[in-house]
Amino acid sequence: MTDDSAPRSLGRADLELALQAAGxxxxxxxxxxxxxxxxxxxxxxxxxxxxxxxxxxxxxxxxxxxxxxxxxxxxxxxxxxxxxxxxxxxxxxxxxxxxxxxxxxxxxxxxxxxxxxxxxxxxxxxxITERKLEESQRLTLMAELDHRVKNVLAAVQALAFQTAKRTTSLDSFLQTFAGRLKSMGSANELLTAARWRGAAVDHLAAAELGGLAPSQTRWEGPELFLTPRAANALSLALHELVTNALKYGALSTDQGRVDVRWGRREGGGFELLWLESGGPSVQPPSHHGFGTTLLSQVTGRELNGETSIEYNPGGLRARLKAGPSALVERPETVPQAPKPRAAEAAPVAAGEADLKGARILIVEDAVLLALELETGLKEAGAEVIGPAYELDEAMGLLDQKIDAAVLDANLNGQSVTPVAEVLAQRGVPFVFATGYGGAAGAPAGFDAPIIRKPYDVTQVAAAVGELLQRRSQPA
The missing domain is CATH 3.30.450.20 (PAS domain)
Structure with missing residues (x-):
């Protein structure tokens, strides 16, 4: 009688199978x-x-x-x-x-x-050819990422410098620079979703115009995809045009209208028209700020084309021409068009967001951002708890009285979900301040506002103030 439970010795056939399974x-x-x-x-x-x-x-x-x-x-x-x-x-x-x-x-x-x-x-x-290829691709991607990060930092530095040279007050600088930085962030979010293979013109237009009154804006044109460089240039150009229209042009009145149209050019490239109507009578500006310089010089060069602006009494008219090198083939991965979102309010003075006496928890792993948040919330009258830079550190602060919280979605590779779950169970409102893009809702499905980085601290303060106001209202 044999013992079927006893282990058997591995033979030559077993070894052959093991080697074959391992390749x-x-x-x-x-x-x-x-x-x-x-x-x-x-x-x-x-x-x-x-x-x-x-x-x-x-x-x-x-x-x-x-x-x-x-x-x-x-x-x-x-x-x-x-x-x-x-x-x-x-x-x-x-x-x-x-x-x-x-x-x-x-x-x-x-x-x-x-x-x-x-x-x-x-x-x-x-x-091991496949593994070596992956290693080579990883090194190439790291080198490309390093190159892009340096380019972005250099662009931000130049943007800050040029904006500062042409503004007369700190508040004006912060508002203008924050808007331009947000525009760059929107373009980069679209490019990241497409694995940096290109961004669609209609997506860029939707990102800048989608939060405005639907009855006042319209954009249309064929599906065209831009290189990362051209996408950033067009995004900034559209932002400058939107900002000008909101301050002085067609979008400064309820009757005004903006139409954006684009199409391919003979010989390659594309042409985009920005048409304003129904707004105040337009007069040529008495002086040119950085926005005008950006449109007339930077945008044209970055698009390998040219830009022209006409200050017609009936409405501003801008024409952006791009060369063939600004376009790329349709990427394999194309993100969904940005959903229309409410227009973001212009930054306000810190004191205008009334958080007096509110105990606000800050959870943010970037030290500089956490310090900026702490300063802004304190200027609005809040008592700051933290900041907490790590998940364990944040969990250790939850036994205190907390009125609201500002949560970074990712803390050095760890999800902030455990903190959010405790706060939700206690009925403490919170906002997510995150660098993650995409059209998805709040992390882990929480019913909470999302503020995308880069942001102005006063946006966070205003969002927290709104949460506290809702909480104080009777059901």
């Missing part, structure tokens, strides 16, 4: 004759034929190894045989059968005779 081929190097003995799987990986292969420097295996990798490969094997150690080396190889360039990992151990002399080596080989 590995096996080999044996024999000192006698200096040959490799390889199985079928190894032959498929290396593109070699025959069970016994010449292992000398002139044999089919070593001649297929990339010249720069032959030396390190041979040195690793020789060192292992000498020191009775395992070897594990990666190298490039041109397959003799089809000429494909592949990356191979080879690992093995020496086998010695009774007199401790190396007589053989046994090991496995693996095709």
């Amino acid at each position: 590995l081929g096996e080999f044996e190097w024999r000192r006698a004759g200096d040959v490799f003995v390889i199985n079928q799987r190894t032959r498929e990986i290396l593109g070699l034929s025959g069970e016994v292969i010449d292992a000398s420097d002139t044999g089919p295996f070593y001649t297929a190894v990339h010249p720069d990798d032959r030396g390190p490969l041979r040195e690793a094997v020789v060192a292992a045989l000498k020191n009775d150690d395992r070897f594990d080396v990666e190298f490039r190889l041109v397959r003799p059968d089809d000429g494909r360039n592949v990356w191979i990992r080879c690992a093995g151990v020496p086998v010695r005779d009774v007199e401790d002399r190396p007589q053989a080596a046994i090991g496995v080989v693996e095709d």
Whole structure:
């Protein structure tokens, strides 16, 4: 009678199955004759034929190894045989059968005779081409990310400098700069959703015009996708036009209207028309600010085209022409068009958001942002709890009396959900201040307002004030 519960010994067939499941081929190097003995799987990986292969420097295996990798490969094997150690080396190889360039990992151990002399080596080989390709792509992406971050920082620095040179007060600078920074953020959000392959003109228009009165704005044109550089330029241009229309132009009255149209140009590129009507009589400006400079010079150059502005009495008219290099093919991943959202109020003085006596919890892992939030909320009269920079730190503050909270959605890789859950159970209102884009609602499905970064601190203060006001109203 046999005991079916007793473990059985693994045989040769089991080993073959295990190697096949792992995508590995096996080999044996024999000192006698200096040959490799390889199985079928190894032959498929290396593109070699025959069970016994010449292992000398002139044999089919070593001649297929990339010249720069032959030396390190041979040195690793020789060192292992000498020191009775395992070897594990990666190298490039041109397959003799089809000429494909592949990356191979080879690992093995020496086998010695009774007199401790190396007589053989046994090991496995693996095709790691896909992993090496992923590593190369990752390094390329990191380099590209580094390049883009530096470009964004340089653009923000230039934007701040140019805005400061042409504003006469701190409040004016903060309001103007915050709006331009928000516009850049909207364009980058669309580009990120499309994996930085391009952004659609209609999406950029919707991001800038979607929060305005539907009866006063309209935009239409064919589906066109812009390069990241052109998308940022057009986004800033539309923002400047919207800002001007709200302050002085067609959108400063209930009867005004803005129409935006675009289409392809003969020979490549596209042309966009901004048409205002029904607003106050337009007069050419007595002086030109940075917005005008941005439209007339920067936008045209960034679009590889030109920009013209006509101050017609019946309404401002702007024409933006872009060259063929501003357009790209439709990306594989295209985000949904931004949903129309309520227009954001202009930043207000900190004291105008009345948070007097309110105990506000700040949870934010970026120290500078947390300090800015703390300053802004205190100026509005709040008593700040925290700031908490880590999840555990935030959880430790929840036993205090809290009237409202400002939560960053992600704290150094950890979700802020546990904090939000406790606050929700206690009936404490909160807002999410997050850098994550997309059209999705609040993180984890919470019924809470979302303020996208970059933001003005007074937006946060106003949102918190509105939450507290709602909470104080009778049901």
